[in-house]
Structures are given as structure tokens and as C-alpha cells.
Amino acid sequence: MPIRCEIVSQDRMVFEGEADIVILPGSEGEMGILPNHAPLLSTLNYGVMKVRFQGQEQYFTVAGGVVDVQPDRVVVLTDAAENVDEIDVRRAEEAIRRAEEYLKAGPPPDTDEYLAMEAALKRSHLRLEAVKRYRGPSMPSYRREES
Numbered sequence: 001m002p003i004r005c006e007i008v009s010q011d012r013m014v015f016e017g018e019a020d021i022v023i024l025p026g027s028e029g030e031m032g033i034l035p036n037h038a039p040l041l042s043t044l045n046y047g048v049m050k051v052r053f054q055g056q057e058q059y060f061t062v063a064g065g066v067v068d069v070q071p072d073r074v075v076v077l078t079d080a081a082e083n084v085d086e087i088d089v090r091r092a093e094e095a096i097r098r099a100e101e102y103l104k105a106g107p108p109p110d111t112d113e114y115l116a117m118e119a120a121l122k123r124s125h126l127r128l129e130a131v132k133r134y135r136g137p138s139m140p141s142y143r144r145e146e147s
Contacts, residue, residue, distance in 0.1 A: 003035040004073040005051055007060055007081050014081040015051065015060060022074045023050040024067055033067075033074050040069040044078065046122060048130050059084040059134045063123050080123055084130045092131075095124040 002018040022033040025047025033040075044065045051058045065078030099121035108114060 001035055002053060003033065003037070003071075005076075006073070007049070007062070007076045007078070009078055009081045014083065015058070017051070017053065019051045019053050019074070021050075021052045023052075024076070025049060025062065026067075033069055036071045037069050037074075039071070040067070042067050042069075044076070046126050048084070048126075048134070049076065059130060061087070061123075061126050061130045063119070063126070082127065084134045087127050087131050087135075089128065089131055092124045092127040095120055096128070099124065 002020055003022065005015065005017060005019040005022050006013065007015040020035075024031050024033065024042075025045045027043040027045050030047075031042070044062055044067055046063050047061075049060050049062050051060070061080075061082050061084060062076060062078045063080040065076060065081075068075045068077070099117045102117045103114070103121070
């Protein structure tokens, strides 16, 4: 019997479905959740989570957050999440360029804007690394131009 999995970001339901196993980037390391898992509440790191169901795997980037595990369900609440297959590489590269330019301009590091740009830079790098690892550099949607 599978476990129910939900991935919820601030603005939308990213995934809702069944899973044979859910692998998460926990704050203490990678964790695997199987059906009938003991109840657990944990924080998440930035990283990639995997949802496997009937031999098919889906990968999602998650920008921290929390996971609530019950024997019959896993609920991930995160600031930002995205299916790796849906990542727009050009948009991620543009976000990196903008964030790096902003940070090079030398704003005070203790401002909210600076911290937001650092977080955006971290998320964009995570997205590109996930595409490279899980979609592969030979995929037509992944084309990183070096500057």
C-alpha cells in the first residue's frame, strides 16, 4: 500500500499523489520515508527530493521548509518547490545573473533585500544543478552558456 505525498509551496500545490518511497533532504541528512513510517516532524534543507511510485521517479527542488510524516501521508511545506522537469533553465540563469550583479554592487549585507538576493541565488543554483543531474546536459532544455 503506497503512502500519500503532498508538496506545497507558498503559492501552489506542487505535487499530490501516491508514493512507494519519498526521499527528502532533511536538515540532519537525507531521509527515506516508506508507507507506515513512524510519525515525524522535521526541517528540510535546500535540495532535491525524490518521489518514486511503481518504478517511476519524479524529482523536485525544495527550498527548505518542514515535513510532516504520518503512517499514511507525507506533507512537505516549503518556501519554493518545483518539478525538475518543469524548470526553465534560461529563467534560472537570468535570476543568477541578476542576483550576482546586485550582490556585486555592494549593498549592506544585513538588509532584507541582500538576504532575499542571496536566497534567490541559492535557489537558482539548486535548480540548475538539479536539471544537470536529473535531466542531463544532453537534454535540449538544458543549455548553459559560459560567460
